[in-house]
Amino acid sequence: MSDYAASPVLADSGLPYDLPDFARISDDDFLPAYDLALPAHLAEVAAIANDPEPPTFANTIGALEASGRLLARANGIFFNLEGADSNPQRAQIAQELAVRLTEHHAAIAMNPALFARIEEVFARRDELALSEPQRRLTERKYRDAVRAGAALDEAGQAEMRAIAARLATLTTEFSQKLLDDTNASAVQVIDVADLDGLSAGEIAAARRAAEQAGVDGHLIALELPTSQSSVAKLTVPTVRTRVFQASIDRCARGNEHDTRAMILEIVGLRARRAQLLGYANHAEFVIAEETAPDPAAVADLLRDLGTAAMAASERELARLTQRHGAALRPEDVTFALAAEQRATADAPGAAAAGGVDEFEQYCELDAVLNDGVFAAAGALYGLAFTERPDLHGYHPDVRVWEVSDADGAGIGLFVGDFFARPSKRGGAWMNTVVDQSTQLETRPIVVNVLNLTKPEAGEPCLLSLDQLVTAFHEFGHAVHGLLSAVEFVSQSGTSVPRDFVEFPSQVNEMWALHPDVVTRYARHAETGAPAPAALLDAVRAAGDVDSAHSTIEYLAAAALDLAWHRLGVDEVPADVLAFEAQALADAGLASPLIPPRYRSSYFNHIFGGGYSSAYYSYIWSEILDAETEQWFLKSGGLQRELGLAFADAVLSRGDSVDPVAAHAGLLGQPATIEPLLRRRGLVAATE
Template structure:
């Protein structure tokens, strides 16, 4: 790193453990100068590799590329772990500028003709180079990345690719910013606390605090990222439910500055144009070529198979909910009565007398955040993988709410885990995992991993209580964190979660299985006031209520996955101008059109697809769940929460990243390729004709 770079706190080497950035020393004004330095340094390094007079080898070309750009990686690790969970107007402007600059920088590297010639030469000779599996995979990936970026196109084609990729970078960033702004602006205001009946005292207090923070009297109910809202499942007032639900489904679809419909049309058009330039029939074909799924047709067939079964189950479920309500339902009512139905079924389970009925909503009182973390999430990881977590109160994250733990494996320090759990207006919705630093033996770097959630921050002196859905999310995101923390690869491009998009959700879904495992739930499920253990009947009832997914949950997910695929199987001359009309037709064509069960994300706020990295890949959650359901059975039949099983899973999947074929490694662990049957059983589905 140059002397000039050392003057910038973004790029200055950190003396903190594991190279944790000194966030307090960095101001937003430092970022653009830091990127100016880091981009120039990286380009100089790459140009030296490309112009080398030595014949290309894996070491002087592919490994050298892996070692290049460390200053840029540091800047990215800092800035993009601020811009998502703690943005502000200046950071939003920087993100817009960087979207284009980073894309142009990537194009300059992948389309460098000298560099591509060296990579192509190695690719053609790869069978004779004596490479191991990880090196072969890395070389092949570098070659495919270059071709898919346009390196093999003529000058005119490359110029079009540069224009398309730069514009897409701007548009996807703009989509995410519009969604955050409109989600904040669409928070629903109530004058009277009586309208919030059904919410807990802490939730009502948080709504009051949100209104006060916004300079208003009364209460503000903030919106969550998906269509379905947790508050709608609790509010007893039908009018209050409808107000929140309507605010959710109309986000970014009104004629105002946050409307994303024109952005969507342009994104889809440009993606289709890029795919055609590269010889693909559609953007979906372009994306899935790098996934574990074979083709878009195979994905569509799986979604259709599941939709057929889920639709049948959904009709029965809606009939039961309507009978329970005693009147025709609206979409907002479905969420509410579904929650009531699940509680009732759990309370009146087999052998449970009416007098001993259990209210599963009480489970939240036994799920205090710190207890769930330390005695649930961390404890399970300790038993399975030998991990321990030591709070590092001497280390600061990027926001006062962020907490830092040092992670040890069998007594040896392996990295840092940061938890950013509370919602705030500056944080985009949802939950995710990210890395500040990626593990790499070549670079000598250990992982610094972040989990971001959007829990309601408690009032001072109060406890943060976690609903069952939030509990599942906590275990899910920590599954991603474990994937990053346990990584043991040589090359940074293969580290941790750097696996095919339709495989990456698999380890995180596996980790969800421990949330209610008897050896885990008994550790954390204690009443937040009395410390008493959760009654066995309550835990049994919660477990019974979650034994299978509701048809509603399956259908709203499948509708979103089908919508994503429909948008991205279009050729450029098929792109519609009316976003909502296309959405309605696509859902009807998939057999998933329902006024009562809209998609988990409608097009206008489908951030995974139009603002994130899941375009043509939202199906990956259910695709990964096929592997997850098989693995859950493998764990349970082998002994459950067992260190030997955890070691085998880590060795086969978690440590390997993309240094091996992940699906083949998983099949070798199981002893057979994963089948869909366990998934169908988990979701309570019976495929028609079987």
């Protein structure tokens, strides 16, 4: 038996779609697997670099693309686990791998013989009769090598390696510190009366959290963003304030989880790396690979939207102050806006139906999945989802579905990990365990991770409106991966520019409350009665209540990201919080009552994840999304022919074509910003 076959991580599992056999894999298996996979990849690369034949697309670019399958296998398993179900050993492994993987990829990128071959194919790309995917892959491999330092001199390459290794350590540690401080910042409440406003299920979850932590009373766990869903519900002002303060103080409390010194080091290192490669700053370095033309264009968009949103927020805050008094604090604004949502009753009879809060009773998880999320994908794309209880995920709560196309052929697996736990980082995301590729003959295994409150045994899991929309959003990413039909794995599914990747998932949000979808799943969790039409109308109307507030929260975070990463090497400040305040003021987005969605100290997207200089991508993608929503609605809505056209033009193509050009081809014109402004209620403010 080969060493690979003996590794539970690397061996063929024998399961459908080569789903990993998680039951056989222990944490002790990971480092030995990497000890095999990393040298194997280097040997494959060496064979390509030292090939005596002249470089061609097939023997250089194509061969490089097909290499490293054992490493991809290990990464697909470990990094899914590390984000969704961490523990001390996995955290330690992640720290070690952060450096090892960075050095590994640097060694490949800076292999002079390999780069010479890549450079030759790149230089001859016009005469090689390459297909569009082949040409795009060739250009990508060349740019990736250059951006990793392949064209630098020996001293420059040595410095690039050191920077990359240090950044890998820091960003991994940032995420781990944030998880630890988020758990440590949970708010203890002794008197259950102080939890008034929370549902019975949320109170029960807070009680379980306290029991697990070995403390009295209840623990209100924190969510990833600044705004907390509990703050929107808690009727006791002092408890709201405690939760809000715990949220905004995370990782800036002067304890062992404080991230501020790390932030300054990360920003300085990124600026120096950009400088080495000939860019003015990290934002220029990142956005050079995105669909946005440059950082100035991004800043202009944020400024224009910010001006409109701030004007709208002044009217919104004036209304709230008049209604609730002049002493409003940020947490009170969150509560007051949520109260307005709950009170919205534009349609006759909505109040009698129980108000917007009552809508949760009609959003039971399994009904939302089967009769909402999956049903919409079936209507649009012909997909069918069959739960496979014989297939097991990496945690007892994880569920697996087999996905089939309209002809009944299996195309991949969908893995759902829905419930919050202390070992899972906050937020919601999509990952892949296996990416689709016809070259490699692989079919996708995609994962959706949410952080829903796990109900008591025998009780239903009910989704709030925000959680409902999030479920549809993340499934949009999943569909992007499942419907991928490309040759090359690095062009598969969501492997598109960062400021395009959110577009398909944002489009999928439109089906959450669409009349042809919501009536399928919105049944009362206890009685099975369908949701009253008046209630559904009220829920749709309530969705626009906090538009200005939520827009400013987002724009402020995007402006912070851009401000940090437009700094040059000599411009890194000494005080994180002072810089943050000045950056928001300079962007025209400083509001004492509306803090950014993420403050710098817990902005994991940019200091722990892959969104540095790209947090703007959500709003950039939303321009395409708003236009596409109008295209769907004007053309007939939930129609198979529309879904298939969207899948053929965008979802199936990944990065094998220019995604923005593909979108413009679908709509017959480039997207414009007007539909987005109308959606967010900002048109009047810009006219």
